[in-house]
Amino acid sequence: MTITPGSIDPIFERLSSVDSRLWSGIFFGILGLYTLAVVLEARTYSSDARLFPLIVGVPFLGLVVLKLVLMAASGRLSLGSFEVIDLADGMGETAAVDVTPAVRYRREFAMILWIVVLSALLWAFGFLFALLVFLFSFVLLYERKPIRAALVGVGTFSFVYVFFIRLLGANIYEGAYPIAVLGALL
Amino acid sequence: MTELFTAIDLLLPLQQTGDPTEAIRIAIDTVLTPRNLVYILLATLLGLVAGMFPGLGGPVALALLIPITYPLPANVALMILAANLGGTAFGGSITAILLNTPGDAPNAATVFDGYPLTRQGRAGEAIGASATASALGAILGVILLVATIPFIRQLSVAFHSVDIFWLALLGLATIAVVTRGSVISDLIAGGFGLILAFHGLNPVTGSARFTWDFDYLLSGVPLVPLIIGVFAIAEMIKLMGERSTISQEEPDIKGVLVGVKSVFRNWKVFLRSSSLGWIIGTVPGAGGTVANFLAYLQAKQTDPDPDSFGKGNINGVIASEAANDAKDGGSMVPTLGLGIPGSASTAVLIGAFVINGVSPGPLLFRENLQIVFIIVFALIISNVLTSIVGLASAKYLIKVTQINVTTLVPIVVIVGLIGSFVIRGQFSDVLLTVGFGVIGFFMVKFGLSRVALIVALVLGPLAEQNFHRAFQISRGDPSILYNRPLSLLLILGIVLVLAIPLYRSRRASRT
Numbered sequence: 220m221t222i223t224p225g226s227i228d229p230i231f232e233r234l235s236s237v238d239s240r241l242w243s244g245i246f247f248g249i250l251g252l253y254t255l256a257v258v259l260e261a262r263t264y265s266s267d268a269r270l271f272p273l274i275v276g277v278p279f280l281g282l283v284v285l286k287l288v289l290m291a292a293s294g295r296l297s298l299g300s301f302e303v304i305d306l307a308d309g310m311g312e313t314a315a316v317d318v319t320p321a322v323r324y325r326r327e328f329a330m331i332l333w334i335v336v337l338s339a340l341l342w343a344f345g346f347l348f349a350l351l352v353f354l355f356s357f358v359l360l361y362e363r364k365p366i367r368a369a370l371v372g373v374g375t376f377s378f379v380y381v382f383f384i385r386l387l388g389a390n391i392y393e394g395a396y397p398i399a400v401l402g403a404l405l
Numbered sequence: 406m407t408e409l410f411t412a413i414d415l416l417l418p419l420q421q422t423g424d425p426t427e428a429i430r431i432a433i434d435t436v437l438t439p440r441n442l443v444y445i446l447l448a449t450l451l452g453l454v455a456g457m458f459p460g461l462g463g464p465v466a467l468a469l470l471i472p473i474t475y476p477l478p479a480n481v482a483l484m485i486l487a488a489n490l491g492g493t494a495f496g497g498s499i500t501a502i503l504l505n506t507p508g509d510a511p512n513a514a515t516v517f518d519g520y521p522l523t524r525q526g527r528a529g530e531a532i533g534a535s536a537t538a539s540a541l542g543a544i545l546g547v548i549l550l551v552a553t554i555p556f557i558r559q560l561s562v563a564f565h566s567v568d569i570f571w572l573a574l575l576g577l578a579t580i581a582v583v584t585r586g587s588v589i590s591d592l593i594a595g596g597f598g599l600i601l602a603f604h605g606l607n608p609v610t611g612s613a614r615f616t617w618d619f620d621y622l623l624s625g626v627p628l629v630p631l632i633i634g635v636f637a638i639a640e641m642i643k644l645m646g647e648r649s650t651i652s653q654e655e656p657d658i659k660g661v662l663v664g665v666k667s668v669f670r671n672w673k674v675f676l677r678s679s680s681l682g683w684i685i686g687t688v689p690g691a692g693g694t695v696a697n698f699l700a701y702l703q704a705k706q707t708d709p710d711p712d713s714f715g716k717g718n719i720n721g722v723i724a725s726e727a728a729n730d731a732k733d734g735g736s737m738v739p740t741l742g743l744g745i746p747g748s749a750s751t752a753v754l755i756g757a758f759v760i761n762g763v764s765p766g767p768l769l770f771r772e773n774l775q776i777v778f779i780i781v782f783a784l785i786i787s788n789v790l791t792s793i794v795g796l797a798s799a800k801y802l803i804k805v806t807q808i809n810v811t812t813l814v815p816i817v818v819i820v821g822l823i824g825s826f827v828i829r830g831q832f833s834d835v836l837l838t839v840g841f842g843v844i845g846f847f848m849v850k851f852g853l854s855r856v857a858l859i860v861a862l863v864l865g866p867l868a869e870q871n872f873h874r875a876f877q878i879s880r881g882d883p884s885i886l887y888n889r890p891l892s893l894l895l896i897l898g899i900v901l902v903l904a905i906p907l908y909r910s911r912r913a914s915r916t
Contacts, residue, residue: 243851250597257600257615268612271869272603279596286589323646330645331843334638334818338839341822342832350819361811375816379823382454387469389827392835 228321231328235320240290247290251283333357345394351376425774432778435480436786444481448488449787453794455489456496456508458824465629465828466493467753471760479761480779486757487780490750491787494730495539495795502531502722503805504817506636510628510694510863511729513856514701516636518714518721525717528803533664533796534719535726540792541668542679542727546734547784549683554770554777557742564688567875567885571895572688573868576695578902579702580857587852594853598861601626602869609873621833628862630825630834631841635855637821638842641814643849648810661799667719668727674704674720675727682728686735694863696735700728706905733784741765741777 254276261272318326333353340349351372358368383389435441448470455466470489474482497508502519515535522531564572580595604615605625616622668675678700685696704724705714714721733750740751744758744766758765763773770777805813825838848855879885887893 246847246851247593250593254596254600257603260615264612264614265610267610267873268607268614271865271872272600272614275596275599275603275865279593279600282589282593282596286593289589318647326648327642327646327846330642330814331846333815334642334839334842337818337822338836341835346819346823346826350823353819354815357815358812362809367812371812371816375819379820383823383827386451387455387466387827388472389469390830391823392826392830392832 228325231321231324232319235324240293243290244287247283247286251280251287254279254283341392341394343394343396346391347376347380348394350379428774429778431480431775432782435775435779436484436782441481441484442786444485445488445783445786446790448485449492449790450794452489452492452787453496453791456493457499458508458820464750464753467750467757469827471753471757474757475760479763480776482761483754483757483763483776484779484783486754487783488787490733490754491543491784492791493750494543494733495536495726495788495791498535498539498722498726498729499532499795499802500637502535503528503802504637505640506817506821507632507859510632510859511697511732512725513694513859514697514725515722515729516856517701517725518716518718519725521715521717522719522722523803523806527660527717528806529660529799530664530667530719531722532799532802533661534667534722535664536792536795536799537665537668538675538678538723538727539730539795540788541675542682543730543733543788544785545676545679546683546686546731547737547781548734549680549731550734550737551781553738557738557770562743564891565875565889566871566878567889568891568895569688570868570871570875570886571892571899572685572695573864573871575895575899575902576698576864577861577868578899579698580854580860582702582902582905590852591854591857594848594855594857595861597853598858599865601631601858602862602865607869609870609877621831625866626862627829627834627837628859629828630838631862632859633821633825634838634841635845635848635858637817638838639845639849639855641818642842642846644810645814661796664719665796668723671720671723674707674723677703677707678724678727679731682731683735685728686732687738694860696728696732697725698860700724702902730788737780741769741780742767 257272258276258280261269261276263269264272337349337353340352343349344352354372354375355368358371359365362368379391384391436445451470452466455469466489467486470486474485477485493508494511497512498515498519499508501507501512501515502523505516505520507513507516519531519535522528577595577599580591602625604622606613606623613623681700681703682696685699688695701714701721701724704720705711708714708718708720710718736751740755744755744764755765763769763776822835822838825834826832828834845855848858875885876883887896
């Protein structure tokens with residue numbers, strides 16, 4: 220069975236049809252639970268060490284609960300619908316792009332997957348090899364232009380090598396399985 | 406090469422008399438040597454480029470330069486480092502404006518209006534304003550530094566621990582006022598930042614907190630990898646969802662000049678922000694984050710149209726960047742006067758002083774006054790250079806906003822992850838960046854301010870440590886919190902910061 224973007228769209232369509240307050244609730248709930256753990260842990264510390272965590276943690280928990288209650292009440296009180304993306308922050312400036320929420324979620328999920336795969340590549344083979352493989356395959360997959368993909372990979376590799384390694388003398392992570400080891404194994 | 410520099414050292418002797426005229430002459434001779442001018446140019450360009458990469462700006466670029474400058478004479482080495490420092494602050498504003506990713510925490514407030522301007526196709530205007538405000542702010546900061554040399558010691562010790570505690574609270578209070586989201590969401594984001602700030606070894610109480618048996622967390626949650634995660638990585642995930650260029654509008658090349666002019670047109674905002682930045686810069690440890698935010702807040706509060714802030718008001722960029730660069734001159738006051746770093750960058754600079762056999766503090770002004778002036782001249786030259794390079798390259802820089810995201814995103818992601826690694830050389834920092842990239846993405850989705858998170862993470866430890874220090878000094882007497890005039894002034898500032906928006910909204914609802 221081949222997974223194509225179109226074949227998994229129904230999953231994201233279903234996800235996008237779920238009341239967004241549920242996702243918000245899960246996110247704020249996790250924040251609240253972690254803070255609860257912090258508050259409980261803080262009680263085991265000395266008075267000086269626990270003072271600030273408790274001063275911040277307890278009201279923070281109250282704020283999270285208040286946020287959850289307001290979200291839950293907004294539906295029943297008809298205070299207005301919740302947008303999945305809240306632009307009020309000013310930080311979430313979003314372009315007026317004509318894509319359905321399901322497509323947007325699928326693309327965002329794919330990008331998160333790319334980053335996770337990149338992290339694994341980085342850990343295993345280090346920055347320089349992972350950089351080339353990641354950039355080439357990413358640009359090739361999305362733009363279908365092998366020469367452009369190679370140019371982006373080699374150009375970025377050259378910049379990183381010259382700027383970080385030669386000029387600044389920075390040590391770049393070589394990976395848990397450096398390429399030399401991989402080559403010997405093969 | 407070392408012999409050559411030894412010979413040059415003989416021509417440029419270290420000053421021993423403390424005579425300002427002699428010190429200035431030696432400083433000019435050092436800085437205006439053609440080769441040293443080239444060094445300044447290279448250091449400035451390096452600072453500018455490093456500042457553009459989240460994680461490499463300020464202290465990291467300086468730290469990486471120290472081994473390179475080590476073989477050089479002290480005068481030249483410190484000149485290069487000062488020039489590098491001058492270049493990094495503006496570099497951080499470029500990514501804040503173009504990619505919604507501040508180069509460092511002190512550029513955080515620049516994203517509020519810089520990025521909306523970019524999305525409106527006005528990136529050139531924002532960069533023009535940032536370059537001009539940065540350069541002029543830095544020059545004003547340096548002029549104020551020179552003017553205060555006669556009483557630098559008194560200024561350096563003006564702020565006690567308790568004042569720094571109140572100043573940090575003043576910075577934290579801006580979270581509820583500056584950001585545009587719901588107050589509850591902003592406070593939750595700020596609270597989350599504070600909770601993160603409590604992780605790790607507390608230097609005052611000596612206890613390791615919330616490490617959950619991970620040695621990695623002993624040194625706390627590292628700031629720069631977190632910034633790269635919540636801004637750069639999160640922004641790239643979001644852009645891939647939209648699959649469009651950053652700006653839908655064709656960038657306006659002529660806007661650069663409009664941005665330059667806007668600084669002169671809004672000279673009151675510039676002067677107020679620079680002065681505020683400089684004063685806060687003199688407070689050891691407070692650094693640019695407080696300066697950046699308070700300057701932004703005052704610009705918003707004094708503007709006839711405060712609601713336009715956060716939607717692309719050029720004064721937001723001017724205020725933030727003028728304060729950020731002016732604070733460098735201010736932070737030199739405690740750095741040079743007492744040997745107490747005024748910011749993270751100047752902490753590294755102090756290390757460079759020591760490595761080069763120069764002791765910052767009162768003796769510096771008696772025995773090596775020429776170094777003070779070399780730093781002053783290097784900062785002025787580097788800031789002018791940075792501004793010129795920034796303005797000249799703006800038309801090329803803004804093309805980033807037109808690059809296809811499928812090309813831009815992977816480059817930003819990989820360079821961001823490299824930036825998060827090189828600071829401490831720990832792969833765990835890369836994983837933390839990725840983790841906070843996902844958290845930052847959900848913060849955008851659910852309307853939580855990432856800037857509030859960063860401000861709280863920076864200022865939380867500052868508030869806590871100075872609170873405990875103040876109580877240790879007073880042997881537990883709580884009256885220390887309010888028995889100094891400066892403390893009372895700062896408390897009044899907090900009350901005003903919180904009350905003015907309430908007053909305005911009540912007045913607006915009546916009318």
